[in-house]
Amino acid sequence: MIFEFLLLVAIILAIAAVEVKDMLYAVLILGGLDLVVAVLFYLMAAPDIAITQIVVTAVFGTFIYVVAVNRTGRKEVIE
Amino acid sequence: MDAIIKTTTRLLVPLIMVFGFYVSLHGHISPGGGFPGGVILAxxxxxxVIAFTEKEVEKHFSEIKIGDLKSVASIxxxxxxxxxxxxxxxxxxxxxxxxxxSGGVTIFLNLFGAIxxxxxxxxxxxxxVKEEWKSKKSKW
Known part of the structure; x- marks a missing residue:
């Protein structure tokens, strides 16, 4: 039950990360998506992958995205 | 950054480093290993670097010594x-x-791999972060 609920939350967060206009909010939603995916890995009995998922993508990926947003600007530009 | 974040960072950084060494040293009998432990240490x-300013970090930190540590650990x-x-x-x-x-020399491989x-x-x-500190427009 909780597994299907978390899958639904992951899909909603992924769509929200694409659709939101502010880039900094998109990066933070992406970090939340990584946390949900890590919990899913833990429920599928892979705690090793869950640790790596949290530490690499949710911490370092978010940091690198924040640096990139800080250099390019927060507004989404559509050409 | 303000005083609350600086004080919390001073309290948390040693605990995070202890947890990183724990994850890497227990890598052969519990989930974890050299790579996740090393990323937790980093x-x-x-x-x-988020909490403190450029001068405060560079007073205790040398990039050349970190590079030497990487070379020594690789050897x-x-x-x-x-x-x-x-x-x-x-x-x-x-x-x-x-x-x-237990596990032969795996514990040493995990430790030096984490470093x-x-x-x-x-x-x-x-x-x-150094590029961010250099640019004048940066908010850090």
């Missing part, structure tokens, strides 16, 4: 792999299974 430095990793061929029959008699002192990963990621983070 994330302590990440917290440090130690190679030496352990070569040494393992010689000591493999003897070391297994001295160890008890399912305790911390290599941590110092490499610290150099990456520092070079990114």
């Amino acid at each position: 994330s302590a430095f990440l917290l440090l 130690a990793l190679l030496g352990i792999v070569l040494l393992e061929v010689i000591v493999r029959p003897d070391i297994l008699h001295l160890q008890t299974p399912l305790t911390l002192w 290599v990963v941590a110092s490499g990621l610290v150099i990456i983070v520092y070079s990114l």
Whole structure:
């Protein structure tokens, strides 16, 4: 039950990360998506992958995205 | 950053580093290992560069020493792999299974692998943050 609920939350967060206009909010939603995916890995009995998922993508990926947003600007530009 | 974040960082950074060493040293009997432990060690430095200013970080930090640490740990990793061929029959008699002192030389491989990963990621983070400190428009 909780597994299907978390899958639904992951899909909603992924769509929200694409659709939101502010880039900094998109990066933070992406970090939340990584946390949900890590919990899913833990429920599928892979705690090793869950640790790596949290530490690499949710911490370092978010940091690198924040640096990139800080250099390019927060507004989404559509050409 | 303000005083609350600085004080919390001073409290948290040693605990994060202890947890990183725990994850890497227990890598052969519990989930974890050299790579996640090393990234946790580097994330302590990440917290440090976010909370403190350029001068406060560079008072206690040297990029050249971190690079030297990475080289020494890489050579130690190679030496352990070569040494393992010689000591493999003897070391297994001295160890008890399912305790911390088990699994041959895996615990040393995890420890030095964590140091290599941590110092490499610290150099990456520092070079990114140094560019941010240089640019005048940056909010850091």
